[in-house]
Amino acid sequence: MDIIVSAKDQELIQLGVNKGTMTLTDAHRHEQLLEFASKRNPSYSAGGSCPNTIATLAAMGIDATLAGKIGFDQQGDIYSTLMEQKRVRNELVRSIDQHTGASVILVTEDSERSMNTYLGANRQYSQEDVNDESVIQADFFHFTGYMWDTESQKQAIKHTLSLAKKSHTAVSFDIADPMAVERYHDDFIELIRSNCDIVYANREEAHILFGNEDPVENCKQLGKLCPTAIVKNGKKGSYICHNGQLLIIPVKGSVHPVDTTGAGDTYASGYLYGLCTHHSIAESGMIASFLAGEIISQWGAQFSPERARFLRHMLETGSWSL
Numbered sequence: 001m002d003i004i005v006s007a008k009d010q011e012l013i014q015l016g017v018n019k020g021t022m023t024l025t026d027a028h029r030h031e032q033l034l035e036f037a038s039k040r041n042p043s044y045s046a047g048g049s050c051p052n053t054i055a056t057l058a059a060m061g062i063d064a065t066l067a068g069k070i071g072f073d074q075q076g077d078i079y080s081t082l083m084e085q086k087r088v089r090n091e092l093v094r095s096i097d098q099h100t101g102a103s104v105i106l107v108t109e110d111s112e113r114s115m116n117t118y119l120g121a122n123r124q125y126s127q128e129d130v131n132d133e134s135v136i137q138a139d140f141f142h143f144t145g146y147m148w149d150t151e152s153q154k155q156a157i158k159h160t161l162s163l164a165k166k167s168h169t170a171v172s173f174d175i176a177d178p179m180a181v182e183r184y185h186d187d188f189i190e191l192i193r194s195n196c197d198i199v200y201a202n203r204e205e206a207h208i209l210f211g212n213e214d215p216v217e218n219c220k221q222l223g224k225l226c227p228t229a230i231v232k233n234g235k236k237g238s239y240i241c242h243n244g245q246l247l248i249i250p251v252k253g254s255v256h257p258v259d260t261t262g263a264g265d266t267y268a269s270g271y272l273y274g275l276c277t278h279h280s281i282a283e284s285g286m287i288a289s290f291l292a293g294e295i296i297s298q299w300g301a302q303f304s305p306e307r308a309r310f311l312r313h314m315l316e317t318g319s320w321s322l
Contacts, residue, residue, distance in 0.1 A: 001075045001102040002047035005037040009108055017106060022115040030118035033104040044075075045300065046082035047103065049144045049176045052265035052301045053272070056291065058088045059308035060269070060315060062276050065089035065134055069125040075100035076121075086302075093129045095121035119149075126152040127159040135163040140272055142172040145180035148187065161195045170197040174268050181208040189225070198228045200268050206231045215239060220246060228281070230271065232264060238289065242281045249285040253293015262301025267292040273315065290320050 012019050015036060025033065046055070050066070057064040066088050070076035072095070079100060084090055101120030105113050125147070135141055141164045147153050164171050173196045175181055181188060188209065192199050199222060201209060206218035215233045222229035223241030232238045235255045240247040257263075270291035274284025294311060295301065303311060314320040 001079050002045040003037050003042050004105045005040045005042040007106040017114050019114050020112045025116050025118045033116050044078050046079045049265050052262045053269045055086045055302050056269035058086050060273050060312050067091040069093050069121045071095050071100040071121045073099050075102050091131050095124050123150045125156050127155045135160050136167040138169050140170045140172050144174045144176035172198040174200040175205045178204050181205050192225045196226045199226050200230045202232045240285050249289050252289040254297050257296035259299045260296050263292045263296050266295040
């Protein structure tokens with residue numbers, strides 16, 4: 001859950017918050033920040049990398065399910081409600097002893113965001129929490145590098161990957177975080193080689209993965225490990241290596257972003273939307289670029305209901321490509 005609240009620079013100093021950074025917090029620190037936020041009319045957004053992707057897919061008319069773990073608390077209730085309002089099928093399970101993971105985001109007058117993230121209940125997500133039938137029936141299983149953290153999360157992912165392989169459910173993996181690549185480099189290489197059909201990395205993540213600064217070469221290297229490799233290169237567009245063939249996908253939309261939060265998550269949703277609606281690999285890449293260009297032209301990592309309806313109409317009528 002993203003809990004967004006306005007704050008003054010002096011208040012950040014009093015709270016001991018490092019301005020403009022993301023800091024992991026423990027339960028005690030999280031409670032302190034929640035108390036501060038509760039007195040300042042906070043706004044709530046159901047965030048997270050994979051949830052951003054799933055929510056956008058659902059907003060574009062794709063039948064999408066979100067699995068994860070939340071707490072028996074107000075944030076968990078709000079999170080579930082917000083996702084259901086976005087027409088996301090809810091397979092969130094509840095933890096009896098952990099609060100819902102949340103980031104208290106303090107926004108100062110200069111629009112700088114200082115994120116204080118408590119990972120919470122989702123770190124407990126386990127194999128027992130997986131709905132096997134949903135995986136078996138799905139066309140795609142999408143997960144991110146953030147879920148390769150605790151042992152219980154890893155076992156849940158391994159179990160789901162095994163189900164996906166048996167049921168011919170395509171596996172879509174967004175590396176999502178440079179720190180995760182640094183911590184689990186060898187694990188990720190093996191995950192990609194053995195289990196993944198589609199893999200997304202940004203320039204930095206691909207650099208860490210292969211030790212090469214050239215995103216095109218890194219895309220080709222990644223393409224040797226899985227059928228479809230995607231490397232995103234910011235304002236310079238993205239590259240897709242599909243079955244050994246390299247495609248260059250140009251940027252669509254503004255190269256002067258308002259807010260880049262969720263750009264990669266939205267790119268993944270656009271690419272999966274393309275595949276789900278039987279577009280070619282190149283067309284799916286262009287749809288991904290189009291939606292990513294739209295999300296960075298606004299504040300926040302998900303579209304408003306009104307904007308989502310407009311973009312869905314553009315996708316369904318083909319007017320997005322004009």
